[in-house]
Each structure stands twice: as C-alpha cells, then as structure tokens.
Amino acid sequence: MFFFDFSEAVATSVPTNGGCAKSDALTKLLFSHSPISNRLPAVNLLIFAHYGEAQSFLSSASKLWQKGSMSLFAIDEQNLLLICGEGIEKAIHATSYCLGQQEAKIKRIYNFGVCGCLEADSNYTIDTIYSISSVYAYSHLDDYSFRSFASQDSQSPHSCISTPVRILNENQRTKLNYAAALVDRELWGIAFSAKTFGLPYYAFKLISDFVKKDVNCFEIQNKALEYSQKLFQHWMDYKKQSLNEHSLDQQISSALEESGLHLTQSLKDKLYKEFKKLQILNEEPIDSWVAKFNSEIQNENLLPKQKAKFLLKRIEDTLNPHLRL
Amino acid sequence: MKFKRVYLEKDLGDNLFAQNIVKHFPNLPVIEIDKYDNYFGKFRKSYLNKRHSLDLFIARKKGLRVKKAPEAYGNKGSPHYYFVHAYNCVYECEYCYLQSYFKSPDIVLFVNHEEIQADILEIYKKESLEHSTVCFHAGEFSDSLALSHISGELKSYFEFFQKLPKARLEFRTKSSNIKALLKLEAPSNVVISYSLSSENNNKDFDHKTPSSTARLKAIAKLQKHGYKIAIHLDPIILTNTFKEDYRKLIQDISSTLEIENIEHLSLGVPRFSKEAYKDVFKHYPKSKLQLSPFKCGSQGKYRYSDEVKDSIFDFVKRELLSSGFSNKQLYLCMDDNEKF
Numbered sequence: 180m181f182f183f184d185f186s187e188a189v190a191t192s193v194p195t196n197g198g199c200a201k202s203d204a205l206t207k208l209l210f211s212h213s214p215i216s217n218r219l220p221a222v223n224l225l226i227f228a229h230y231g232e233a234q235s236f237l238s239s240a241s242k243l244w245q246k247g248s249m250s251l252f253a254i255d256e257q258n259l260l261l262i263c264g265e266g267i268e269k270a271i272h273a274t275s276y277c278l279g280q281q282e283a284k285i286k287r288i289y290n291f292g293v294c295g296c297l298e299a300d301s302n303y304t305i306d307t308i309y310s311i312s313s314v315y316a317y318s319h320l321d322d323y324s325f326r327s328f329a330s331q332d333s334q335s336p337h338s339c340i341s342t343p344v345r346i347l348n349e350n351q352r353t354k355l356n357y358a359a360a361l362v363d364r365e366l367w368g369i370a371f372s373a374k375t376f377g378l379p380y381y382a383f384k385l386i387s388d389f390v391k392k393d394v395n396c397f398e399i400q401n402k403a404l405e406y407s408q409k410l411f412q413h414w415m416d417y418k419k420q421s422l423n424e425h426s427l428d429q430q431i432s433s434a435l436e437e438s439g440l441h442l443t444q445s446l447k448d449k450l451y452k453e454f455k456k457l458q459i460l461n462e463e464p465i466d467s468w469v470a471k472f473n474s475e476i477q478n479e480n481l482l483p484k485q486k487a488k489f490l491l492k493r494i495e496d497t498l499n500p501h502l503r504l
Numbered sequence: 505m506k507f508k509r510v511y512l513e514k515d516l517g518d519n520l521f522a523q524n525i526v527k528h529f530p531n532l533p534v535i536e537i538d539k540y541d542n543y544f545g546k547f548r549k550s551y552l553n554k555r556h557s558l559d560l561f562i563a564r565k566k567g568l569r570v571k572k573a574p575e576a577y578g579n580k581g582s583p584h585y586y587f588v589h590a591y592n593c594v595y596e597c598e599y600c601y602l603q604s605y606f607k608s609p610d611i612v613l614f615v616n617h618e619e620i621q622a623d624i625l626e627i628y629k630k631e632s633l634e635h636s637t638v639c640f641h642a643g644e645f646s647d648s649l650a651l652s653h654i655s656g657e658l659k660s661y662f663e664f665f666q667k668l669p670k671a672r673l674e675f676r677t678k679s680s681n682i683k684a685l686l687k688l689e690a691p692s693n694v695v696i697s698y699s700l701s702s703e704n705n706n707k708d709f710d711h712k713t714p715s716s717t718a719r720l721k722a723i724a725k726l727q728k729h730g731y732k733i734a735i736h737l738d739p740i741i742l743t744n745t746f747k748e749d750y751r752k753l754i755q756d757i758s759s760t761l762e763i764e765n766i767e768h769l770s771l772g773v774p775r776f777s778k779e780a781y782k783d784v785f786k787h788y789p790k791s792k793l794q795l796s797p798f799k800c801g802s803q804g805k806y807r808y809s810d811e812v813k814d815s816i817f818d819f820v821k822r823e824l825l826s827s828g829f830s831n832k833q834l835y836l837c838m839d840d841n842e843k844f
Binding site: 312313315322323324325326327329333334336338353354357358360456459460497498499500 | 742744
C-alpha cells in the first residue's frame with residue numbers, strides 16, 4: 180500500500196527530455212516540509228552519472244526537475260532517480276542538493292554506473308556488475324583523500340576509487356590500484372554526501388573496460404543502452420533478493436502476531452531484538468520457539484501480558500550466559 | 505591467505521631480510537616505492553579486504569621502535585617493553601583490536617632489525633641497572649610466529665638476546681608454525697607465549713587460526729625441544745558453555761604439557777574501545793559476541809562487569825589450581841591482580 184498516487188504527477192510531468200519545469204502536485208509532495216511530507220513513505224534514491232546508464236530505469240518515469248546537468252525523476256512510488264553529472268564535484272553538488280530538499284523522505288542511496296578495472300590479469304570480467312564495499316578517492320594533487328566511505332555491503336570484496344584525473348601513467352595506476360581494483364569518477368562524491376546526510380549507500384558498478392591509455396570512450400558510450408539494461412536487470416534481481424533477506428523480520432513479526440500474547444509496543448521492540456539475537460544462537464525457527472513456549476506455559480494461570488513478560492525473560496535467560504555462572 | 509602484491513621500499517634493496525622475503529614470492533609483482541606510509545594508512549582501507557586482497561609491505565621502521573608496555577601487561581616486578589617488527593596479522597579474530605587500530609589490514613614487515621635491536625640494547629642498559637629482569641615482547645601488533653618462516657628474523661633475535669643475560673624475550677602467538685623455532689636451539693631467556701581459547705570459542709571467534717588442539721601439539725613439541733612456554737587464556741569469552749568448555753581446555757593443557765614447567769599462565773577477558781566494539785559487529789554481523797554480556801563503562805569501554813569478570817576468573821583459577829598449576833604461575837593480564 181502506497182501513501183500517495185503518482186498518476187497525477189505523471190499526468191502533469193514534463194517529458195523526460197524536457198526543460199526545467201516542475202510537476203506541481205508531485206513536487207509539492209516531494210519537496211515541501213509540511214506535516215504531509217513527514218507522513219510520506221521513505222523512498223530510495225538511485226543515482227547515475229549519465230542519462231545513458233539510467234535510460235532503462237526511466238521507461239515510465241516522470242521528470243521532477245532539471246538544473247544544468249542534474250535531473251531528478253520519479254521512477255515509481257518507492258524510487259527516485261537522480262542524474263548527477265560526471266565527476267566528484269558534480270556528484271557531491273547534485274546529491275547534496277537533492278538530499279537537502281528530500282532529506283525527510285529518502286531512506287537509502289543506490290549508485291549504479293560503469294567503471295574501469297585496474298587489474299587486467301585478475302578475476303574481474305568486463306560487462307559484469309560488482310557490489311562495492313568501500314570507496315576511496317584520489318585527488319588532483321596526486322594523493323589519496325584520507326576519507327573513505329563504507330557501503331552497507333561491508334562483506335563485499337570489491338572496492339572502488341573515484342578520481343578526477345585521467346590515468347596517464349603506470350605510477351598513477353599503481354597508486355590507484357593499491358586502494359581498489361575498480362575506478363570511477365563519481366561514487367566517492369555520492370558517498371560523501373550520503374554520509375553528510377546520515378544515509379546508507381549501496382553501489383553497483385559494471386566494468387566497461389580495463390584501464391589503459393588508449394581506451395575507446397566512444398565504444399563505451401555506444402554501449403550505454405546495453406549497460407543500462409544490465410544494470411536495470413541487476414536492480415530487479417537485487418530487489419527480489421532483498422525481499423527474501425527480510426524474511427527473518429517477517430518471521431518475527433508474524434510469530435509475535437500469532438502468539439496470542441498481549442504486547443505493548445515497548446515489549447514488542449524488546450522481544451524483536453531478543454529474537455534476533457536468539458537466531459544467532461539457535462537455528463530453531465522463531466514460530467516453533469514461540470509454540471514450544473506456549474505449550475510449556477499453557478497450564479500456568481497467567482494473564483496475556485504476564486505471559487509476554489515471561490516469554491521475554493525466558494529468551495533473556497537463554498541468551499545471557501552470565502546468569503549461569 | 506594469499507598476498508596479492510609486494511611493496512618494497514627502494515632503500516631496502518641491500519637488506520638481506522628484505523631480499524629473502526621477496527624470494528618467498530616469486531610469482532607476485534614487486535612494486536618499488538619510496539616509503540610504505542605513502543600508501544599504508546593514508547586512508548581507511550576496508551578491514552575485510554584481508555580476506556581477498558592482502559598486500560605485503562617490506563619497510564624500515566622509523567620513530568619509536570621499542571615501546572613501554574602498559575601497566576599489568578605482564579608479570580609484576582619487571583619492566584615490560586614491546587618492540588615493533590610488524591604491523592597486522594594474517595588471522596581474523598573477531599575481538600581483535602587491530603580491526604580498528606590501523607587504517608589498513610595490509611601486512612607490514614619491518615626489516616631494519618639491527619636498528620630495532622640497537623634500541624632494545626639502549627633500554628636494556630638503562631633498566632638492567634635497576635632490575636634483575638627486563639622483559640621484551642614481540643607480537644603486540646602482529647602474530648610473532650605466523651610469518652616467521654618468511655620474515656626470517658628469529659635467529660638474529662635469539663643471538664642478540666643471548667648477549668643480554670638479564671633480558672627476557674617473549675614471543676606472543678597463536679600460530680602452530682614452529683618450523684623455524686625447531687631449527688634453532690632454545691635460548692634460556694626466550695619464552696614462547698601462546699594464546700589459547702576453548703575449542704568452541706576458537707571455532708566461533710578465532711577465524712583462520714590453528715585449532716586449540718593444533719596449538720597444544722605445537723606447544724608440546726616446543727617444550728620437548730627445550731623452549732620455555734607461557735600461556736595466555738585471553739580473551740576468555742563468556743558463552744553458554746563456558747564452564748564445560750574451559751574445564752575441557754584446562755584438562756587438555758594439563759594432559760598435553762608439562763605444566764610445572766610453564767613459566768606463567770595469564771587470564772584476561774575481552775575489552776573494547778567504543779570504535780572497536782562497533783567495528784566488530786560491522787565486520788561480523790552475526791558474531792556471537794553480541795550474546796555476551798558486555799557493558800559500556802564510564803570511560804566508554806565495553807567490558808564485562810566486575811561481578812561477571814570475577815566469576816570467570818574464580819572459576820578458571822579454581823580449575824587451574826585443581827589441575828596442578830600453582831598460584832605463583834597465575835596472573836591477570838591487563839587487570840587488577842590484587843584480588844586475584
């Protein structure tokens with residue numbers, strides 16, 4: 180169930196290749212800091228450097244605004260898409276500008292795009308998409324930026340380094356490659372802004388080429404549609420996978436709902452936390468744990484709220500080894 | 505664990521230790537650099553990179569090469585120092601402070617051992633005037649044996665310490681890589697000091713380390729070879745099976761080793777800075793450490809309450825004494841020994 184309907188916005192929006200006019204109704208909803216906007220569902224912000232890489236995501240999108248090289252689109256009720264332009268500075272500028280206006284409603288940031296690979300003799304393959312764990316930056320001053328930003332996918336083995344400079348010699352390549360195997364022009368700027376606004380970010384990079392002096396930029400540009408389709412498919416697969424990963428949360432929620440216990444919100448929150456810990460200790464499904472507990476106490480003369488507290492204590496006893504000392 | 509590249513400081517081309525390390529990796533690219541710290545620690549490199557892409561630096565240690573150890577680091581009565589011959593470790597222990605200590609998980613092997621030894625000598629000369637024993641430890645920022653077959657410095661330290669009768673050299677390790685040690689005669693003032701944990705804790709928290717059984721076998725071999733041995737039951741992590749697990753470990757120790765010949769046995773519990781505690785769960789989101797009852801103390805450190813800690817130490821001490829250890833052999837590492 181979505182809180183607001185984009186159909187009105189689509190009807191009033193400008194074509195995706197249009198100027199800088201705004202969709203009034205949607206813009207009001209998305210940009211205003213009125214009490215209404217605080218009740219809006221949180222959305223994802225997908226960020227691309229170029230329209231070419233984003234085009235497959237935009238088939239039914241509506242443009243919300245455009246300013247210079249940056250444009251913001253609404254893909255659907257849960258996802259906005261920002262074209263930030265090329266380079267670290269533009270990425271910081273566009274992302275921060277967008278988040279500054281949208282802060283209350285954006286819950287996480289995704290960067291999609293192409294990148295180069297600095298290791299020709301490695302296991303990395305062209306046209307494959309990698310999730311990035313950390314991003315570093317290399318500056319105009321021929322040195323690393325001391326700041327790096329970890330994505331939400333901390334377990335990924337792939338890192339990326341953003342650089343404003345064109346890699347012209349082996350020394351530069353060596354320096355960049357110490358930090359990461361993948362290289363792009365924007366991610367560090369996007370991650371910097373995300374950090375400034377306290378938002379988590381993810382990044383998915385498709386390798387377009389192995390970095391060398393005579394790389395053919397036109398060939399890469401000509402494959403933009405193909406890259407965009409691959410990135411879009413990756414996004415679809417990722418969303419499906421994320422739904423599965425949320426099953427533990429769902430399991431806990433439904434086990435609690437079906438438990439027949441009287442749960443205040445604070446008790447529910449505590450149980451939720453403790454059940455999550457229990458899953459680390461024990462592979463037993465939550466619902467069978469609750470069912471076992473219910474059958475154990477069925478003969479005890481307890482009120483539903485007392486039962487709930489008893490359940491919490493039972494889990495805490497199981498979890499806290501110091502009570503056994 | 506495999507290294508991806510070797511970074512060698514240009515000035516070390518003539519250093520024999522450096523040359524021997526490079527020879528161990530004939531298939532790795534060797535990149536000549538000016539200074540290791542133009543790379544290492546210039547930015548925060550993801551700790552989990554060590555699983556897939558670990559780089560090796562061969563470098564000269566500048567600055568303070570021998571440091572005073574904190575209070576309660578070792579047995580009371582003697583001054584304790586540690587010397588820095590390497591940064592970082594090939595193992596992956598969930599509680600390890602190295603996760604947040606350096607900005608990079610890459611390994612740095614320092615090869616200017618002559619300079620390190622000159623600094624040790626200077627301290628020794630001063631301290632040995634006042635104390636009958638001066639203790640020097642290796643392995644504060646790395647495992648002292650895990651890469652010793654590559655770094656090749658053991659012989660040089662053994663020979664050096666043989667000339668310092670009042671000094672004691674202690675190598676802290678979890679490694680069962682003892683080939684290099686077995687090739688050498690055991691000097692009387694060298695102690696090989698092993699960290700041990702229960703088999704369950706080892707499995708849950710000490711990734712990529714030798715099992716407790718393998719470590720005990722290695723210790724037994726070293727003891728037979730004539731090495732002095734110390735043991736650290738540190739950190740003892742409280743789990744639901746703590747009592748059974750540690751009872752079993754202590755039985756294994758007493759049945760495998762000559763416990764009367766163990767120099768000392770220290771006990772310790774985990775302690776984390778706020779950053780380190782946060783990093784543990786970032787790197788190991790399903791870590792069972794979250795089930796252990798850590799409390800954030802007044803100084804922002806995560807540790808067990810005194811009550812929990814005392815119960816752990818009481819239990820383990822009882823088990824050790826009933827297995828034949830003497831009170832004299834036991835002490836608490838980084839903790840108050842008054843009550844112990």
